[in-house]
Amino acid sequence: MKLKMLPTKYIRAIYLHRTNMVTQATHKPSISAILLDATTFLENNQAEQALALLNNAIALSPQSARLHAKKGFTLAGLKRFEEALICYNQALELDSHDTETHFKRANALKMLKQYPLAISGYQQVIQLDNKHAKAWFNLGVVYQLSQQLDLAVKSYKKAISINHNYPEAHNNLGNLLKNLNYLDEAIACYKLAIAQKPMAETCYNLANVYTQLQAPEAAERAYRQAITLRADYADAYNNLAVLYLSLNRQQDAIAACQRALQVRPDHAGAHNNLGNMYKQLHRNAEAWQHYQLAIKHDANFADAYNNGGLLLQAQFRANEAISYFSRAIALKPDHAEAYYNRSNQFRDQRDLTRALDDIKRAVTLAPHDINYISTLLYTKMQACEWESIETTFNHVNQLILQGGAAGPFVLIATPAGAAIQQQCACNYAQKKLPVVAPLTNAHTQYQHARIRLGYFSADLHNHATTYLMAELFEKHDKSKFELYAFSFGPSVEDEMRKRVRSAFDHFYDVRDHTEAQIAQLALALEIDIAIDLKGYTKEARPGIFAYRPAPVQVNYLGYPGTMGTPHLHYIIADPVLIPEQARQHYTEKVAYMPNSYQVNDRHRKIADTYDTRADHGLPENTFVYCCFNNNYKITPDAFDVWMQILTQVKNSVLWLFEANLAATHNLSNTAKKYGISSDRIIYAPKKPLAEHLARYRHADLVLDTFHYNAHTTTSDALWVGAPVLTCLGKTFAGSVAASLLTAHGVPELITQSVKSYQETAIDLALSTQKLAKIRNKIINNRDSHPLFDTTLYTKHLEALYIQMYKRHQNHLAPDHLVINS
Template identity: 40%
Template sequence: MKLTFDQVARRAKKLVRDGDVSQAVTLYQEFIDAFPKNGRARKALAELTSNGEKSPRSLQQRLDEVVSLYQKGQVQQSYVKASALIEESAELALAWNIRGASAFRMGMLEIAENSLRKAIDLKPDFSGALSNLGTLYFHQGKMDAACEILAEAIKVNPNDAEAYNTLGGVLYKLGRLDAAEKYFVQAVKANPKYAEAYNNLGTVLFDRGRLPAAQQGFAFAAKMKANYWSALSQKLYIQAILCDWAGIDEFERSADRIGIQGQAIEPFTMLSYEDDPKHQMHRSQAYARTNFHKPPQPVFGKPREKTAKLKIGYFSADFHNHATVSLMMGLFKHHDRSRFEIHAFSYGQVQQGQTRDRLSGLVDSFENVFGVSDEEMVERARQKDLDIAIELKGYTRQGRTAVFAYKLAPIQMNYVGYPGTLGTDFIDYVVADEVVIPKEYKDYYTEKVIYLPDSYQPNDNCREIADTVTTRADFGLPEDGFVFCCFNGNYKITPREFDIWMRLLNKVEGSVLWLFHSNDWAVKNLRGEAMARGVDPDRLVFAQRLREKEHLARHKHADLFLDTFNVNAHTTASDALWAGLPVITKPGKQFAARVAASLLHAVGMTELVAKSDEDYESIALDLALNPEKLAKVRRKLSDNRSTHPLFDSERYTRHLEAAYTRAYDLYREGKAAEDIQVK
């Protein structure tokens, strides 16, 4: 049965919307061959092929070019060319889709949404456009809308790997890990070479504690895509957590490229692999450029008069029973409420607990912003009219540094949570001291530096140590042998310090090494490494997690705390010192490698700050073999705990408040941020 021209025209228009211009041309040509005198058909064919090029496939070729540009990452060119095609033919659904996807990647979110909606209007079963719109909604934090549109994309195309992957991402953000895992699995089934889906599967498996499986997921992702640094970095990070040191050689082959050239990575993952503040800065800068698309900035009018109370906003996912808040409770308790108005913004999953309840009573307002979009969090923060916004998480898990790109306050600070620079242009200051950021390394921090006079780290001098009646045997320790201790996360341990520790065990008869039990795989690997160094693996004793006050109490059964190098003991060092346990450290170059030295300076125990690896080993051996020397050190620490600045919470708070005031005064005077030295 022959088709009428109107039927042919309808089919041709649908083919054009679907991006198949060449088939539309063929359809018109076949009709003209059958009805050579039909003027309407000849006119339609002429309009379809008269785009300034000689070839009748010119429009198809131009569509193919736009798609190719987008796939190659040349999004500005693809946006311009897609827009030009739309000017000529507004019914090209594929061009609208590419325009929308390109606009999204360029940060033009309104144009992106309108373009993708137009593509779907023209072609309701366009799974690619549905998937892209779902991704846009996910980026905007519109989780319900994202779920709905992505489910529609999968219904239209059950093999849409990208839709499965993005929907998995939405469910992951909502904390529905089981469902997220299933969708990531569906994504890799639909596309067995889908590197990003393997990467996301690794992420959800990591969060579910299935570490070897997560490592395998990241390994697959890195294998599927050359120079997929983010997947490789996560694989290496898990290997560090597992104390699988085979990852060290793999890291060293790409140390000057991973997260520095090409694709950005999460900077935290590489802290334990390398003590290099310059490389860490470059990783942070690359991460910031990739992840923080700067939205329109508010105009903060310069205040004419000094405000009666500075409004300080602290932002964290850890306002519950967490190490960071444990350190900060003294600060919150001692804030001068006659001069400062304190607001806490909690975006963590933990919604209750004794510490949270106590904290909420120490601030002027406690905002629960868990699960809200970036835009809503920004709006709620701006309603407080903050003078200073404090980022307490940085590039650690659950961090939401992206909200600071919106400018929550005219002054923004990086404080406590992340031991290094954030590498952004919207964080003005980093809180530090002259030990963690000495002048020779200051150029590796994009923020201006606030130098506190003692240590940058806050402490609470009211932390309770349980009055327990326990013995060493209760923890699997020998009653008489010397107990070396390191309660740091196992990921911080590298062969460099482990070699020293094993030599110490061999030189100190009957001694043991008391470590924190991070996971069973790390226990197995560390015991294997001990055996390889000629040490009975049973001389490694592992401590389980306890409540804070009981954890502090068990320090009395250890003799000496041995620090790790690239990433020091942070809270764990403060724990030990507060509990009266001496800490030996060897400072490195980057912030993370100098924290314990900062704490020891502030508590007046600089004799425990080694000058080299050899010195570190020598100090530890000397104290282990000479009980009278160790006893003298312990007595000094006991005295200094109450006489030196480290645990003087009120003194610390006054110094930090002086820094806040100085930063605000500079802003009020119309001056740019500058280094601040608190005396």
């Protein structure tokens, strides 16, 4: 009779009795009795006593295969697999047909990761017993570990054909099919396994597949079932948290992560995920704490270093961010996202050479990721590295047409037309913006004494947008409008911040708020019209408007294109920017300003300097062509025309803004290929605004870029009196200079073709009287034309706001609006 769970004193008595009998060789017990006693010891967690008993028995009966096999099994239980293997080999020398010993020997080889020998071992078992389901199952495991996946599938299926009620085999086959991306088949396997034997691990695996298939309700049920079966299943809680986060159920996500850490405080993945959640909530101190705990519990956790780097990057701690990204890459050299993030940081620091190296590496590692590929395009544009740039551009376009969600701003400075720009914006809005219930709707109406305007921006400080808008904020009619600022940019008290703060009735610093919290604040304040000044530009928060915090929402000034989403009802434009036939490429209704869409500030100061051209590295008595646009706006087609112009106008130079050293190097090298010496390409470093404006006095003619015009820089030049030559484009961004020149009364500087642009640039350089006449006209028009008439502009914009407001109050849907001059 088999003994089980005997009291310790009886087990001890058996041990002494049997050992003495074996040692003294008197009344020698049977091998079966020894094996039975050894089993009793093992069942009572006394493997060492079992081992001593077996060693003594083997000393008396060295030819017993059963004793050697039992010793091997006992050693395997102690994880002494190499010693176990010796015992199994000795047993098989004595009895080569013992199927179970062959099976256990193969198991030991599997545990020693000697996979080829383990495979051979299981095959020997199957030769002896073709119906050995466990051997087929373990053979499948080893094939899977050896990446022989087709053979693994066949082995699992064979095990199941022998024993259909084999939940472990169904589960493992499901895992394998999941990894092979046969997700429906994997689900069927998991369901069979659960029906036969509900196991927490199988429910967890099923939930992971449902998550991959974006079936959140089914995934949640499966995770919950796994947790019911195993209350301390930290991995299930952790993945459930990630699922909740994807559903924008942030509090549920945090609770699930916290539960994972309650049952397993050293769960590095849960700490990392909780850090991500707190980061989204702008609870940065808590996020940082959990990233550090993740690293503490797993010093090789590359993702935790990467996410910590992102937090540091958001806090403008550039060098520390680079250090964290670099550590992530050192730990995981194929970490594409870490290369991507480090590239962005290098680009922000204007180190375009290293930025390009990193983003190229990210694309190599993830060649189908549209985010990486579009960022490669943008980085090449910033560095003016044009080798194979057309191929990259075409690749991005192709991915967008296939539904890819690239950041829409990337396309603005490219030859992409308005239709593809709209497609890009729509893809991005659909896939990246939160899907939430709107806070307001067509029936939400407020009754205020004044219309409440909410301006949302990250740029309410010394920034190009605020340089344009400051006077508008000051000139708004406060008897009709109540102004609210929602600032989610850096908290700085510079000159422009102080100025615009005093212009608003209410100024809210919401940089540490989530998009949902900002939207809720705007709702509580009963904002009538919410105005997005960022669009898809850097530090934008477009998700705010997905919540629809105001009944009327407007895309204005900051982003020169459509937002591609119904959340924004209007876009402020003018007839030059969006002619009637182009409206189809905008999801917003167009609210037309009668002159230019762009506001200007007449208080912009021009430094009273007495510098000379030589002070800027410019030769005297030379015609100075100028372009102070950011370098990424300079495209190969525009630069080609500029080089043709310099070739034709011998006594001329090209004065460019120096955005970064890589662009400077690449532009100068490209010019040499046209035979233009490096001393004819001169670069202007960044300067304070007043000094920057003053140096326009030394420019004879400003040459505009093609696809993304000079916007603020056109106004800057005209404010100083410098002529700007443009070629009318077919997109919003490519038509802004024409809009500004029209409003300023100098349409002769607007050309309709590249050929005309080039001819005009040459003609004006050779016709000094004609150019002087245009320059005088520009200066004289400052006080007589609408471009710099901020008071008139404000009245027109307010008239549009009133029309928007009245349409909504009258239960009319948004429609195109026109204000007559």
